[in-house]
Amino acid sequence: MTLQAAPTTTAASLQTARPEWLDGLWLIVPTLLIVVGMMVAPLAGIVLVSFWSQTGFDIQRDWNLDNYRILFTAEGALYRILILKSLWMSLTATIAVVLLAYPMAYFMAFRIERAKLIWIILLTVPFWTSYLLRIFAWKVILGFNGVINSGLKFIGVIDKPLEFLLYNPASVTITLAHAWAAYAVLPIYVSLEKIDRSYLEAATDLGDSKWKRFWRITFPLSLPGTIAATLLVFIPTVGDYITPTLVGGTSGIMIGNSIVTQFGKANNAPLGAALSCVMMLAITLAVCAFLAVIGRKRLKAADI
């Protein structure tokens, strides 16, 4: 039946219309241009440069795999450890962010009845300040004579400032967890807000406890936002270099610092480019692994 119907419709539309997918093209042209110009082209540039080499002040356009050879042999063990360490630090920060953000989003979605917009705005107020300022704030809080140390000293818990608060991987993780909170709250809030409240009533009617109801209805339905939040925080934080520079000290540095150094002080842009490529690859693998753990079935059910 469809076989017979198809030719007639196609014949009719052939003269008048271009393929359907082309219709919206002019609408996305500006976006497309920006994406190609600002993202695809520079990215291609980085991949290109990573196959070149640096001699003195000049970049040699000799195609070779030397940079990758360095990164994947004993010479580059340092960078591989740094990538793993960065992934680990970001993962910790991401888990902390999501754990902190979920209750906030839950509260906004289910407990706030009036003036939700004001709550959302209030939530984003700290994020109106510059990212740098927020990191410096943590430096002030965690510092040697910082808020925590002087507070504890004042109430007599300690007599010498705690030095482990600042300049280590933990302080980087704490700072990242706070700095990215808003990026996690909003997507989770949106997916919680979308949940049809009658499901919850139905679950209660059928005898589910509050706890059970949460795990069977609310949590699965909020997965899209939670997964989005996880990725939104995890992916950019792996490559962060400003936070570790300011609060990381000597032990808290991440792969981003190494990449910056290659482009600056160490003056080896090709190696820096190769490092960036390997880092992006590592992030992609980590994200794929994460999504695989979540499972395709569940992803489909969650409608992502």
Add this chain to the structure above:
Amino acid sequence: MEAQEFLSAMKSGRMSRRDILQMLTAAGLTMTMMPVGRAKAADGEVIYFTWDSYNDPGFHPGYTSKYNAEPEGPAFGDAEEALTKVRGGFVVDLVHPCNLDLKRWGDAGVIQPIDTSRLSNWGNLFPGLTKLPYAQDANGGQMFVPVDWGNTSILYRPDLVDVKEESWNMLWDERYTGQISMSADATEAVPIAGIVVGAKDPFNMTDDELAKAKALLVKQKPLVRFYWDSNAAVEQALASGELVMATGWNSSVVTLNGQGVNIKYANPKEGIMSYCCGLVLTKDAPHLDKAYDLIDAMIAPEAGKWLIEVMGYGHSNAKSFDLVDDKTLAERGLPRDPGAFFSKGIIQQPIMDTERVQKVFEEVKAGA
């Protein structure tokens, strides 16, 4: 439309939608057509690319009074960072590197010879400083105008550190784990390790010596609280007691003493490190005339007096020393004649292969 007219029209609501759209279009066009970068910079102030907190009016009183304006002063944390930026197309007129960086700036081909006949104070500069290695290019062109000179040594808190003998070895004292800071600049940190391992020329070490120096820096890393990029960070941490010792420059002594902090500047038995910093003129400097005015203002005796008294550094102009009394000089550990001074300690030498040194230190810092 005049601005006044425009405002009153806005106020009284005489503007039509069309008028506003026209204005916006005009404004948008002007913005996009505005020449950017170099052309725009050409009519501003001279751009003086210098160390963090080194663009104080005191450095160049003559320039400030002549133009009633300050040079634009973007800052860098170390000279290599500055070179990378300038090579990458960052447009500046003058940069403030030090004698050990000069070879690299010359090799990079980003600077031009300075016409010393345009500098009224040139004749009074110490010849020992104007003729430092690589201050002149192969054709005898003057590439570098010395301004300030001083030391790199260890700043320490005598109330918190137990010192038997002042030595560079202090920086490896495990009793002060987590209370030591080292310069993040490879051209300072690596030679210090070189001095400790007893390298013949700490600025140009053999592979073997460099490997030993690297091992020493790796050993030091757990003791280091942070590698410092700005002397302000070091001063704050020393004042609070977060750090008990750090590598540093003369000016921090004056600053910290001024704040009533008990601070001492070590005179290591292996020798104190001395350097001389100054100005280089970039090849495509957009404000050439103003750049010469700034150079001349910075080597003037009154600038030198300020530099010695307030910052605690030596100055390149012999006349500035006439304006300062002996007591002030003695307090800052400065002699009347830098010639004698330089022969006493270890002068920072131009590093022939900076990249090798940079790479080693970056590996130390990146080590997980």
